[in-house]
Amino acid sequence: xxxxxxxxxxxxxxxxxxxxxxxxxxxxxxxxxxxxxxxxxxxxxxxxxxxxxxxxxxxxxxxxxxxxxxxxxxxxxxxxxxxxxxxxxxxxxxxxxxxxxxxxxxxxxxxxxxxxxxxxxxxxxxxxxxxxxxxxxxxxxxxxxxxxxxxxxxxxxxxxxxxxxxxxxxxxxxxxxxxxxxxxxxxxxxxxxxxxxxxxxxxxxxxxxxxxxxxxxxxxxxxxxxxxxxxxxxxxxxxxxxxxxxxxxxxxxxxxxxxxxxxxxxxxxxxxxxxxxxxxxxxxxxxxxxxxxxxxxxxxxxxxxxxxxxxxxxxxxxxxxxxxxxxxxxxxxxxxxxxxxxxxxxxxxxxxxxxxxxxxxxxxxxxxxxxxxxxxxxx
Numbered sequence: 001x002x003x004x005x006x007x008x009x010x011x012x013x014x015x016x017x018x019x020x021x022x023x024x025x026x027x028x029x030x031x032x033x034x035x036x037x038x039x040x041x042x043x044x045x046x047x048x049x050x051x052x053x054x055x056x057x058x059x060x061x062x063x064x065x066x067x068x069x070x071x072x073x074x075x076x077x078x079x080x081x082x083x084x085x086x087x088x089x090x091x092x093x094x095x096x097x098x099x100x101x102x103x104x105x106x107x108x109x110x111x112x113x114x115x116x117x118x119x120x121x122x123x124x125x126x127x128x129x130x131x132x133x134x135x136x137x138x139x140x141x142x143x144x145x146x147x148x149x150x151x152x153x154x155x156x157x158x159x160x161x162x163x164x165x166x167x168x169x170x171x172x173x174x175x176x177x178x179x180x181x182x183x184x185x186x187x188x189x190x191x192x193x194x195x196x197x198x199x200x201x202x203x204x205x206x207x208x209x210x211x212x213x214x215x216x217x218x219x220x221x222x223x224x225x226x227x228x229x230x231x232x233x234x235x236x237x238x239x240x241x242x243x244x245x246x247x248x249x250x251x252x253x254x255x256x257x258x259x260x261x262x263x264x265x266x267x268x269x270x271x272x273x274x275x276x277x278x279x280x281x282x283x284x285x286x287x288x289x290x291x292x293x294x295x296x297x298x299x300x301x302x303x304x305x306x307x308x309x310x311x312x313x314x315x316x317x318x319x320x321x322x323x324x325x326x327x328x329x330x331x332x333x334x335x336x337x338x339x340x341x342x343x344x345x346x347x348x349x350x351x352x353x354x355x356x357x358x359x360x361x362x363x364x365x366x367x368x369x370x371x372x373x374x375x376x377x378x379x
Contacts, residue, residue, distance in 0.1 A: 003167055008074045008083060010064050010143065012294050017060060020255055020293060024055040027256040038267055038274075042260045050263065051256045054286050060294075063287045067107070070114065074143075075167060077160045080152070081145035084136035085110075086168065089118045091130035095197075095379055096170040097370075098134045098161050098188075102179020102203075103240075103301055104262040105357060106142050106291040107135050108284070112363035117370065129371040131174075136164065138180060140300035142291050147300070153308040154180065158187030162195060171195060172379045176370060178202040178358055180304060186341075189317040198320035198377035200347070200370055202358040204333040209340050219334045226331045233268055233330065236261070240302035241309035248299025251292075258298055259289050269356035271328035279361050314341050322347030322373035326354030326362070347373040 029048065033040040070085045085107060088094070097117065101109050110133075116123035117131045137144035139152045139160070161184065165173045174197050177185035182203040189199040208215070208223055215223065239247050251258045266276040266285060276285060292298060321342040325332045327350075335348055349369055354362040 002076055005073050005075045005167060008072045008143070009068050010072075012060065012064065016294055020290075021055045023255050024051050027051065027254070029256075038264070042264050042267070047256065047260055047263070050282060050286070051259060053282055054255070054259065054289075058283055058286045058290075060287075060290055063108075063283075063290070066111065075164065076145075077163050078156070080139050080147050080160075082136055082139065082160060082164060083143035083145075084134055084164065085114070087114055087118050087133045087135075089130040089132050091119075091121075091127045093128045094118075094130035094132050095374060096134065096165065096168070096173035097131040097374075098136070098165060098173060098175045099359075100136065100161070100175070100177035100181030100184045101138065101141075102177070102181045103141075103304065104265050104288070104292070105179060105360070106288050107137060108288045108291060109357055109360040110135050111284075111287075113359045113367050116363070116367045120371070123367070125367075125371060129375075131370075131374075132170075134165065134168065134173075136161065138184070138301070138304065140303055141297055142295055146297070147303070150307065152304070154183040154304075154312045155187045155191065157184045158191050161188055162192040165195065172197050174198050174200070174374050174377060174379075176200040176202075179356065180308075183308065183312050186317060187313070187315075189319045189321065189342075190313075190315040193319050196319055197379050198322070198346070198374065199317070200322040200324070200373045202324045202326065202366070203329055203331070203356065204323055204338060205331045206333040206337040206340065209337050216334065219337070222332050222334060222337075229330050236265070237305055237309060241305035244302035244306045245299055248302060251298030252296055255293050258293050259286075261298075262289050262292065266357070269328065269330055270361055271326065271353055271355040272361075279355075284360070317342045318344055320344050320346045320377045322369075322376070323349075324358070324369050324373075325350040326356070326358055327352065328355035330356055346376045349373075 032044045070087050072085045074081045120129035140146045175185045175188045182201045185199045272279040359366045
């Protein structure tokens with residue numbers, strides 16, 4: 001294994017883009033849903049519109065240039081290439097921050113928050129609010145390599161991120177994540193307290209520690225939300241955590257299928273008043289979907305569920321921790337449930353608007369909350 005850090009640029013071959021357009025135009029569509037809403041999945045008419053836009057109007061090269069404007073690199077850790085953005089601040093007070101996406105997200109989620117985090121004085125903040133931002137792609141996602149054997153669960157990824165920060169020369173750093181990024185960040189806090197000065201999470205799936213008749217009103221609402229997710233919103237995770245290879249064949253062969261698989265979760269998990277384009281532009285959605293399609297990472301990304309879903313450790317975390325609740329997230333925790341694992345909660349904030357993809361949906365709130373949280377943690 002080499003510790004070398006290599007420069008990287010995204011450069012999708014023209015042939016891959018032409019293949020995408022050909023496949024989109026050749027889609028064999030099913031019949032229309034028999035309801036007038038999203039309760040059976042993405043409506044046929046809307047998906048046809050999106051896929052036509054993807055084929056005829058969406059400009060991948062513009063997004064490629066946008067992403068390539070940030071310095072990015074690859075380094076091999078335990079036999080897998082890890083791709084990451086490393087955007088340094090000019091401010092001497094800047095703190096190193098490793099920020100981790102989840103599924104069905106990507107580094108595209110952070111395109112509106114990287115600059116405000118790195119250069120706060122240009123975005124309403126102070127120099128002491130600055131961060132050096134390190135944004136890796138999870139193994140098997142995006143432009144990171146794909147593990148060729150089992151073992152790459154959230155604990156190993158947490159160790160890999162700690163190794164990445166050490167290679168970059170950061171003796172102390174902070175970490176942030178949502179979705180799988182939350183699980184990875186929790187693992188970092190548990191496994192690398194010598195170097196990790198604190199963590200911030202915008203998703204928590206904690207088991208209730210109180211009996212139903214002893215729950216507060218807020219805890220009852222949280223338990224109800226988690227039950228809804230398990231009953232009605234977790235079919236994707238049951239498939240990906242049990243047979244990721246099987247679903248991967250379909251998604252790897254059909255861009256319209258891959259698009260629907262992801263967009264349905266944007267609709268379900270965002271605070272979007274019933275339509276994902278009330279929060280994100282169509283091109284933002286397709287930039288994220290394109291990362292999955294152009295890197296052929298449907299199966300490899302799903303394997304993280306097989307590796308870690310309901311299997312991730314819940315080791316105690318003693319480093320300072322902050323948690324932010326967005327009301328339309330798929331689940332949230334009460335403080336006393338969280339205290340069963342997180343022993344040093346220093347920041348707890350609930351906002352009236354926002355969902356699962358916090359940095360994507362509410363970038364201003366997300367940035368301000370990270371500044372407030374990490375200001376409470378000593379480096």
